[in-house]
Amino acid sequence: MQKNVNQYIEYTDIKNGLVILVDMGSLKEIYSKFTKYMKGPVAIINNVSTQMAIFVGNMLERGMYLEQIVEKIKGSNHTEYNIIYPEDHKEKAILTCCFTGMGTAIQLQKLLENSIPSEMEIKVIPYDYQQLEEFSFSDTLFKLFDVLAIVGTANPGVKEIEYISIEDLISGHGEEKIRKVFQKRIKQPGD
Structure with a gap:
């Protein structure tokens, strides 16, 4: 067995x-x-x-x-x-979420997937806003993935993870936050 x-x-x-x-x-x-x-x-x-x-x-x-x-x-x-929980390498991820439901989170996922070079190997995962708000960093997803940032229409309040609003992303105000997220990914050799 x-x-x-x-x-x-x-x-x-x-x-x-x-x-x-x-x-x-x-x-x-x-x-x-x-x-x-x-x-x-x-x-x-x-x-x-x-x-x-x-x-x-x-x-x-x-x-x-x-x-x-x-x-x-x-x-x-x-x-x-x-x-x-597995102890080896966790896949890098960015979460997308929307206060009103999964529709916008999925659209944000598509937008980011088309913008992030595939060689960076960052998975974009649409996720339920209420789930993030309720369970925060204790949610199972954070044990399975190395979450680099959360992008969404409203901040679910996960203090341990950088939040970038869609408005800041579109207006360019979130550029510095995005740069930091990508620098974290680039700085880690062996990933």
Whole structure:
């Protein structure tokens, strides 16, 4: 079984996360065997019943984040859990967001993708404004990506990340902030 899990983790895109349900066993023993293969967060939940497996499946189907799933399970069951994040190189990213919804965030993504040279290898990710505002820097996205900046129509208040308003970007007032973001990317050899 361990070999199958290792192969799955190594050859499957799990950047958005993976849930492993275990009926019995030691969490330390389980996750220590495949951490070197991880490319995304893995939640391992121990002492799982059939009812809990169905509950987890329903939450995954609704697109809930690993942390949210674990919190719900903690509240309804006494269970052991662990979420492990990859320790190797994180992909660089710029987030786009809009207070009114994802439409403008997606348009900003397209605009930035067309403006950023591909050799810089910076991913542009449209993201939900309310999610950023509510979870701030503790959001799972910041564990998966090295977020260089947030560009949007309103500041979601993530203090740890540079915010650049679309108005400043268009008017040229955000030029110095953008320059700093790109300098961070250029200064890091080996990326």
